[in-house]
Amino acid sequence: MKLLTIIYYSALRNLKDRRMLLIMLIMPIILIAILGMALDSMFAPRQIEKSSVAYLNADIGPSSNQLTSYLASEQVRTFINVTPVTCFEAGQAALDSGSAEAFIYVPPDFSQNLMRTEGARIHLHTSLQTPLIKGFLSNYVDAQNSALVVTTMGAPLGFTYHDYFDEAAISLEGKAPRAIDYYSIQTLLQVMLMGGWYGISSVKDDGDMNTHVRLHTAPISPWTHLLGKVLANVVVLCLQSSVVVIFSKYVYGANWSGNALLIVSTLLVFSILTISIGFLMGGLFKESNKAFGALWCLMLFFSIIAGALGNTDMGKLARLSPNYYAKTALFGTIYGGSPDAIHSSILVLSLVTLTVFTAALALGRRITA
Amino acid sequence: MQIILETKDVVKRYNGLLALDNVSLRIPEGCIFGLIGPNGAGKTTLINAIISMTKIDSGEIMVFGQSLDTADREFKAKLGVVPQEIALYDDLSVYQNLDFFGRLYGLRGIKLKENIKEALEFVDLWERRNDSPKRFSGGMKRRLNIACALVHRPELVIMDEPTVGIDPQSRNHILASIRRLNENGTTIVYTSHYMDEVEQLCADIAILDHGRVIARGTKEQLADMVAVEEKLVMRLSGTSYTLLDCVKGVQGVKAAKLESNRLTVVSRIRINNINKIIDCVLDAGAIIEGINMERLTLGDVFLTLTGRSLRD
Ligand SMILES: Nc1ncnc2c1ncn2[C@@H]1O[C@H](COP(=O)(O)OP(=O)(O)OP(=O)(O)O)[C@@H](O)[C@H]1O
Numbered sequence A: 001m002k003l004l005t006i007i008y009y010s011a012l013r014n015l016k017d018r019r020m021l022l023i024m025l026i027m028p029i030i031l032i033a034i035l036g037m038a039l040d041s042m043f044a045p046r047q048i049e050k051s052s053v054a055y056l057n058a059d060i061g062p063s064s065n066q067l068t069s070y071l072a073s074e075q076v077r078t079f080i081n082v083t084p085v086t087c088f089e090a091g092q093a094a095l096d097s098g099s100a101e102a103f104i105y106v107p108p109d110f111s112q113n114l115m116r117t118e119g120a121r122i123h124l125h126t127s128l129q130t131p132l133i134k135g136f137l138s139n140y141v142d143a144q145n146s147a148l149v150v151t152t153m154g155a156p157l158g159f160t161y162h163d164y165f166d167e168a169a170i171s172l173e174g175k176a177p178r179a180i181d182y183y184s185i186q187t188l189l190q191v192m193l194m195g196g197w198y199g200i201s202s203v204k205d206d207g208d209m210n211t212h213v214r215l216h217t218a219p220i221s222p223w224t225h226l227l228g229k230v231l232a233n234v235v236v237l238c239l240q241s242s243v244v245v246i247f248s249k250y251v252y253g254a255n256w257s258g259n260a261l262l263i264v265s266t267l268l269v270f271s272i273l274t275i276s277i278g279f280l281m282g283g284l285f286k287e288s289n290k291a292f293g294a295l296w297c298l299m300l301f302f303s304i305i306a307g308a309l310g311n312t313d314m315g316k317l318a319r320l321s322p323n324y325y326a327k328t329a330l331f332g333t334i335y336g337g338s339p340d341a342i343h344s345s346i347l348v349l350s351l352v353t354l355t356v357f358t359a360a361l362a363l364g365r366r367i368t369a
Numbered sequence B: 001m002q003i004i005l006e007t008k009d010v011v012k013r014y015n016g017l018l019a020l021d022n023v024s025l026r027i028p029e030g031c032i033f034g035l036i037g038p039n040g041a042g043k044t045t046l047i048n049a050i051i052s053m054t055k056i057d058s059g060e061i062m063v064f065g066q067s068l069d070t071a072d073r074e075f076k077a078k079l080g081v082v083p084q085e086i087a088l089y090d091d092l093s094v095y096q097n098l099d100f101f102g103r104l105y106g107l108r109g110i111k112l113k114e115n116i117k118e119a120l121e122f123v124d125l126w127e128r129r130n131d132s133p134k135r136f137s138g139g140m141k142r143r144l145n146i147a148c149a150l151v152h153r154p155e156l157v158i159m160d161e162p163t164v165g166i167d168p169q170s171r172n173h174i175l176a177s178i179r180r181l182n183e184n185g186t187t188i189v190y191t192s193h194y195m196d197e198v199e200q201l202c203a204d205i206a207i208l209d210h211g212r213v214i215a216r217g218t219k220e221q222l223a224d225m226v227a228v229e230e231k232l233v234m235r236l237s238g239t240s241y242t243l244l245d246c247v248k249g250v251q252g253v254k255a256a257k258l259e260s261n262r263l264t265v266v267s268r269i270r271i272n273n274i275n276k277i278i279d280c281v282l283d284a285g286a287i288i289e290g291i292n293m294e295r296l297t298l299g300d301v302f303l304t305l306t307g308r309s310l311r312d
């Protein structure tokens, strides 16, 4: 019951912080609108065309037939125009002329290699270079990988598919995110990092307002106190991100479809991470201002390397940012990425969160003592 | 009478500074215990040690008959603290502050509501319960600071200069309430810079200086103690500072103080040094406009014992 009291009043105090409400609610809603509209042209052409793909099945065995029918299926045809070509050169030519954006080639020994279980290859060629799209495409490739395994090969073959595709990507235009979709996710994650301020205030406020004396003399354990604050912050942050999600979904029409449970758990884990970062900053820095400054720098760094600037591809550097994993998981579930990629992103995110949370708790001894 | 709070040879050092120097006090249940001492005497340090906000270097503290080292958390519920620094959430309303602290002590429902009302009436803030303390004057915040310590109806209340900056009218209201609280069985430890408050309120008083208890007793005992002193007060004009050195050099003078034309001299009793003191005054070129022997107050005990005035 005392835990509930601490949760209730900590959350209430968070929600009474108008400046934070502005940062957490108004700012993302405005930013999403601005970025979504201003940068829409970057995304626009890709939205209209349906991508076309040249397809050559040179396989002499039967296994690739399933791939052929898969490509002809309604599910795929909604997104891609698959045009069969008669020889390798024709596919190459289609790529060169731009009439196809990608060329899928199944080599003659495909079925044979499959039987040998050493990994058959489907060759995929594309001339697409846009780094921003590339990011989305990698999600899509994952989806294709797993989809292919499930629909055509079947798991029982014991087939490894991680090097299934030769080269990068193929585009799924109709399903690719628009600017508004992209920035809804990107901005939300960016802003959520600022929620670390709640963690900082949790650490600092009682010292600043001297109420730590009362908490110290009250019959509650420091851990109840700490846990109450963490939970309150997480609840508030989840509430605020839900508002942003719902607003961007229903007012801006941003795409938030996909596995709701996955979306919610990603945002939940990310909230806990953010709050833990706040607690850590609060514990590390003596003054609230400095802690806030550090949080701000961290937010910028994480956001930029995770692609806040839209079209900059940070490559492997992006993996240093927790935003990257949250983003990968969210894009993955919304745009049908491979479950493996989604799950491993959430796993990495959870592990990072656990680490930061533990570090914050270790400091918490100092904080609440 | 039962001892509700006891400190045994408590020592606390801050680097080189001896903030508490073998402080031993026994505070009986049901009394109002006054703890006075000049700035930096160690009053707050002692209180912090009692509520285990500060670790002591040696000695022992017993609260409700249990040693602090081994006490369970239960005793906390019976203890209320008014910290010297105002401790409030200024983003919560008056009522919410009390509600929050009350709930931390496990209070719920009607009982909680009653206690909140009582605590707010205690400090005359019931009418302002929905206001935010952010817009309160310093004195009103002080009053709320007191109420927050009382909401769980503690058996022992420790107040660290609770009435600083509160206007006389509210102060009287609070002092009367404290007396009523005490009549209902609450033990109170009270530190203050206001001598008159302590004189009025506390039957039992300890004087702390440089971390040491230099005097301890009832009002009467302390009065007896200072009865061996004599106090001479002169109104002067044209004073100079050399005068004070001269007076302090006079045989039998224990303390002397010069404050805007008022020279106060405390001497050992029956020394008959008044002529020598007057010589000093005249030598310094001052003119005596009035001369008086005054009754000694608690403040004078201070001056005598510590060589400092309480409000320095
Ligand atoms: N955290 C600390 N670190 C170092 N020295 C301290 C600390 N807290 C108190 N002191 C020192 O201990 C001594 C006693 O301080 P304390 O606050 O107990 O005095 P006090 O009697 O409450 O004074 P006041 O009437 O001004 O409130 C002072 O000399 C003070 O400088």
Ligand SMILES: [Mg+2]
Binding pocket: B043, B044, B045, B084, B160
């Ligand atoms: Mg003090």
